[in-house]
Amino acid sequence: MTDTPSRPQSTAGPVRQVKPKAEGWTQRKDAEGRPLLQFASPKRGQPPVHLADLTPEERVAKAKEVGLPGFRAKQLAKHYFDHYTRDPEKMTDLPKEGRAELVAGMLPNLLTEVRRLQTDGGDTIKFLWKLHDGALVESVLMRYPGRITLCVSSQAGCGMNCPFCATGQNGLTRNMSAAEIVDQVVRANELIALGELGGKKADDNSAERVSNIVFMGMGEPLANYKRVMQAVRTMVDKKQGLGMSARGITISTVGLAPAIRKLTDEDIPVTFALSLHAPDDELRDEMIPVNSRWKVDEVLDAARAYFDRTKRRVSIEYALIRDMNDHPWRADLLADKLLARGRGWVHVNPIPLNPTPGSVWDASTKAAQLEFVRILNDRGIPTTIRDTRGKEIDGACGQLVVTEEDERAGASA
Numbered sequence: 001m002t003d004t005p006s007r008p009q010s011t012a013g014p015v016r017q018v019k020p021k022a023e024g025w026t027q028r029k030d031a032e033g034r035p036l037l038q039f040a041s042p043k044r045g046q047p048p049v050h051l052a053d054l055t056p057e058e059r060v061a062k063a064k065e066v067g068l069p070g071f072r073a074k075q076l077a078k079h080y081f082d083h084y085t086r087d088p089e090k091m092t093d094l095p096k097e098g099r100a101e102l103v104a105g106m107l108p109n110l111l112t113e114v115r116r117l118q119t120d121g122g123d124t125i126k127f128l129w130k131l132h133d134g135a136l137v138e139s140v141l142m143r144y145p146g147r148i149t150l151c152v153s154s155q156a157g158c159g160m161n162c163p164f165c166a167t168g169q170n171g172l173t174r175n176m177s178a179a180e181i182v183d184q185v186v187r188a189n190e191l192i193a194l195g196e197l198g199g200k201k202a203d204d205n206s207a208e209r210v211s212n213i214v215f216m217g218m219g220e221p222l223a224n225y226k227r228v229m230q231a232v233r234t235m236v237d238k239k240q241g242l243g244m245s246a247r248g249i250t251i252s253t254v255g256l257a258p259a260i261r262k263l264t265d266e267d268i269p270v271t272f273a274l275s276l277h278a279p280d281d282e283l284r285d286e287m288i289p290v291n292s293r294w295k296v297d298e299v300l301d302a303a304r305a306y307f308d309r310t311k312r313r314v315s316i317e318y319a320l321i322r323d324m325n326d327h328p329w330r331a332d333l334l335a336d337k338l339l340a341r342g343r344g345w346v347h348v349n350p351i352p353l354n355p356t357p358g359s360v361w362d363a364s365t366k367a368a369q370l371e372f373v374r375i376l377n378d379r380g381i382p383t384t385i386r387d388t389r390g391k392e393i394d395g396a397c398g399q400l401v402v403t404e405e406d407e408r409a410g411a412s413a
Contacts, residue, residue, distance in 0.1 A: 041174045053230065076102070079091050081241055110177075137156050139151060162289065192210070232246075348382070350383065
């Protein structure tokens with residue numbers, strides 16, 4: 001680690017500035033020594049086409065292709081999205097002859113459960129899933145009072161190469177299909193229906209199914225834009241999908257400005273979260289390599305435009321890392337940049353850094369966290385430290401990574 005002054009010395013002495021160099025792993029770089037960014041998915045065998053990859057119209061057409069009336073596709077969708085089943089024996093409203101073949105053709109198995117870990121008294125479960133080609137991904141299911149949240153993965157690995165995030169250490173394996181994304185939700189709902197998520201409190205009248213989705217698992221969602229949006233449309237489809245509220249779905253990004261603008265034009269009022277982590281380009285260039293393409297001001301302008309179109313308040317995610325980005329002057333600079341774009345459009349979520357294997361970075365001290373939050377709140381910007389779950393099972397923000405142990409378990413699954 002190296003210490004360099006980030007601002008002129010104060011009366012309290014020099015400001016300690018830790019640089020965000022990757023620790024415990026080698027950051028991939030291009031021929032010119034810059035952190036390597038992977039936007040395109042590596043070529044691998046495509047997963048089998050699944051009902052959730054198709055629009056309702058395409059499902060009808062596929063049913064007709066195999067000689068069945070179109071309404072059979074709607075029946076199949078109801079079994080999958082409402083009853084969370086892929087078992088043809090439970091689909092007694094479908095003709096027995098050819099039923100198994102129809103189900104196998106339209107609801108192929110996409111996720112094989114390799115392992116699940118539980119913590120928080122059973123209220124948090126981390127799943128390790130094996131995809132059809134052996135790629136491994138994770139998702140995290142969490143029960144809170146009044147809601148059940150699932151943190152989903154959108155890519156196997158991640159190509160954004162952020163030095164402090166465990167997920168990016170192995171690079172991007174491939175994009176996930178829309179159905180692989182949706183199936184994480186269906187499988188979670190199946191588990192909840194079986195009573196396998198921690199105990200529901202007596203005064204909790206919420207539904208026993210996933211109510212909130214956060215695209216904060218493995219991958220950069222907006223780098224897999226088309227499939228993520230197909231998954232979202234299926235999640236919010238009230239007739240032939242999961243029937244969720246768009247307001248309960250959060251899409252997070254490290255700052256792909258063109259894709260943020262594209263999301264703004266979708267007219268689907270999901271919650272939008274920007275993983276900013278630094279308000280100054282000097283530091284953010286090192287923390288978030290994609291900042292070399294789209295600078296802080298450009299992504300904040302895109303985020304403000306999202307609010308203007310949707311009237312949905314934007315969430316600013318900010319991992320607080322000791323002596324790296326938690327300085328009071330950075331809280332003030334963040335406030336300056338947010339207030340320059342108006343009031344009432346944003347909420348800041350500081351997240352004390354979660355530990356990852358092999359990394360020397362640590363969460364900000366409690367005093368530094370409180371001071372950072374105080375500055376923002378005093379400036380009139382609503383700021384709340386995020387309650388993260390699953391640290392004990394490496395299921396919290398920034399901790400999802402495929403380990404050698406996972407690889408061994410996946411090989412035998």
